[in-house]
Amino acid sequence: MTLRHRSLLVGLLHSDSAMPSGSFAFSWGLEELYDDEVLSDKERFSDVLEWYLVTRWASFDRFFVHHSFLASPERRRELDLWCTAASTGAAGRESSVRAGRALLLAWSRMGLTRAADFTQLIHAGEVHGNLPIVQGLIYAECGMDQSMAAGVSGWTFLSNLASAAVRMGHVSALASQKALIDTLDGLAELLDSPIPETPTSWGVIQDIAMERHALRTSRLFAS
Numbered sequence: 001m002t003l004r005h006r007s008l009l010v011g012l013l014h015s016d017s018a019m020p021s022g023s024f025a026f027s028w029g030l031e032e033l034y035d036d037e038v039l040s041d042k043e044r045f046s047d048v049l050e051w052y053l054v055t056r057w058a059s060f061d062r063f064f065v066h067h068s069f070l071a072s073p074e075r076r077r078e079l080d081l082w083c084t085a086a087s088t089g090a091a092g093r094e095s096s097v098r099a100g101r102a103l104l105l106a107w108s109r110m111g112l113t114r115a116a117d118f119t120q121l122i123h124a125g126e127v128h129g130n131l132p133i134v135q136g137l138i139y140a141e142c143g144m145d146q147s148m149a150a151g152v153s154g155w156t157f158l159s160n161l162a163s164a165a166v167r168m169g170h171v172s173a174l175a176s177q178k179a180l181i182d183t184l185d186g187l188a189e190l191l192d193s194p195i196p197e198t199p200t201s202w203g204v205i206q207d208i209a210m211e212r213h214a215l216r217t218s219r220l221f222a223s
Helices: 003-015 030-035 045-070 073-086 090-109 113-123 131-142 146-168 173-192 204-213
Strands: none
Touching (some): 003 146, 030 204, 045 073, 045 173, 073 090, 073 113, 073 131, 090 113, 090 131, 131 146
């Protein structure tokens, strides 16, 4: 099997909705935005996905996935601490760590050596286990190339949001797939653009929504 074909097949594996991605329990503020009527069912859901993609993933998550993919173990530890420090809201930080650790646990149980090693660093209190850092680590260890890793990260970010909207009843299953199709060109353009020099996030509204969501006593998602 060629490296190119292996990268493609591993990318498909990680993009499968049945693969534990660490993010299934999180809506990243989407639940609160609908409950507070900041978003409504009249919104084009592809616009919602693009808004999340541009204001958060493209300038923040993508940066850390890229550098974690390439990093030495020591550099990855530094990146994880940086990712925590650069996250603007407590609820967002907690969600990133919980999702990252869930992904890490799944791959540790499936025998991935670097996942188990990174888990030991978490137990030692040396790292937190943020999702983009864990994604970069696992995608590299599983044999994806750098381009595929970025694409899978962006796709899983979008598909998890779409899944959350369907489970909340704001978008039909068919409409969510159409929205994902409509967002593909935008994701492709972002993947062709240079990696940001520094991580930034303009998802202030989503961050506020996650903080408000954390105060709710009744909710469907963890964020």
